[in-house]
Amino acid sequence: MSDIIVIGGGIAGVSAGARMANDARVILLEAEEAIGYHATGRSAAIYIRNYGNAALRALNAASEPVFLEPEGICESSLLSPRGLIYVALPEHASAIEGLLQGATGMERISPEEALRRVPILRREAVADAAMEPGAQDIDVDRLLQGFARLLRRRGGRIVTQARVNKIEREGGAWTVEAPQGTFTAPIIVNAAGAWADAIARMAGAEPLGLTPMRRSAVIVPAPEGHDVSAWPLFACAGEGWYAKPEAGKLMVSPADEDPFEPFDAWPDDMVLAEGLHRFQQAVTMPITRVERSWAGLRSFFPDRTPAVGFAPGLDGFFWLAGQGGYGVQTSPALSALAADLCAGRSSSLPDEVVRALAPERLMTN
Known part of the structure; x- marks a missing residue:
């Protein structure tokens, strides 16, 4: 016992x-x-x-x-430097204010600064941006x-x-x-x-009243000519996608939250395609190949x-x-x-x- x-x-x-x-x-x-x-x-x-x-x-x-x-x-720290940048597309420009409200250690940055840190962002797609330098990999x-x-x-x-x-x-x-x-x-x-x-x-x-929700992700090759290892995680302030360097490549998620039964989750091709399309509207890199995809369940009350x-x-x-x-x-x-x-x-x-x-x-x- x-x-x-x-x-x-x-x-x-x-x-x-x-x-x-x-x-x-x-x-x-x-x-x-x-x-x-x-x-x-x-x-x-x-x-x-x-x-x-x-x-x-x-x-x-x-x-x-x-x-x-x-x-x-x-024996040693479980964190390593990464940083996080939220970029607001023109239709999400007001979202940055909401993110900054009550935040600790987050600051507004210019679109130009966001592009300096993530050079594949489209300048015309970034109306506003904010950065949390203290975000770290676990x-x-x-x-x-x-x-x-x-x-x-x-x-x-x-x-x-x-x-x-x-x-x-x-x-x-x-x-x-x-x-x-x-x-x-x-x-x-x-x-x-x-x-x-x-x-x-x-x-x-x-x-x-727990609701499991599916979250999907893919691994795609790094954009040609770029070393992504020092890039921050960068995300749409409108919660349409996020991307993170992963072992020299990019992990991209459509930031989906689809209710799902409590089973071993699998990605939906249409959800991935729509999310990658949203991501590509904000960046200059073409996605010609998906190397791996997966999904998991995030459960919310x-x-x-x-x-x-x-x-x-x-x-x-x-x-x-x-x-x-x-x-x-x-x-x-x-x-x-x-x-x-x-x-x-x-x-x-x-x-x-x-x-x-x-x-x-x-x-x-």
Whole structure:
């Protein structure tokens, strides 16, 4: 018997399990053959301080020190310089003001400065621009594997190919059945990503209205004659596309958010074609070849804020879900909060942030 069963081996579950294992006996169940198979392994892998609403920005800020000095997780910083430029097409010119409002460390730059940093942008396509110099690449694999090592070092166990097929509560404990065995603990942590509402139903908890949304991306060759390695991530302020240097090439995403059932996601050719068309309206490079394409699921609650906390009225059922596109960059703060709440401790996060994440805000009954 364990103290805590974590369901889900993405960055949310693995990081929370590692933190919780400092105080409790933890077992983590992952449905796939390896941890990080779904959203975590398909992340754009960048830390953006000004990404998301006020609660998420607070989590971003609280996570940055851990990325810079990941004591116990990795031996050196998990961040490397990248930068981020938002470019506003003429029809999106007002979007830059919205991005700058309330932002920390972001500044307006001229269209000419944007072109200097990303020379393939079309001058006539850039009406306004803003830059967040502090945006940085995250080494997601080192982060995930570092938390996994910490979990095991603290006595925790990770069981893969353990898709949950039954959950029951009896005598003050949860029993979870999976192909790898039957597991028992007084607390279960629902970190199942796109499957979190399904896990809730299995446990008799009220689903919170999670919507998995597909996000697609492709790898294309770098534009001829350009070394893209030092370019920032550059994105349409109207959220029509974004592009990021990736191993000497460009990763381009149509920034799609299509509702999708919780399955292993695959890209849609029409969505990719439309997104690449939007991208090409803003740049001078032709795209003659797509080398690779993929898709992942980013899961959101209606207010686009994660749910972190115990489900009211259901002893021992803990929500850690709905991270959307922010799961990797908020994982240090969210895992610390989850461990504190499970252990009955106060969090170092502001009270208003903890309240904004409480699952009860989403309950209908």
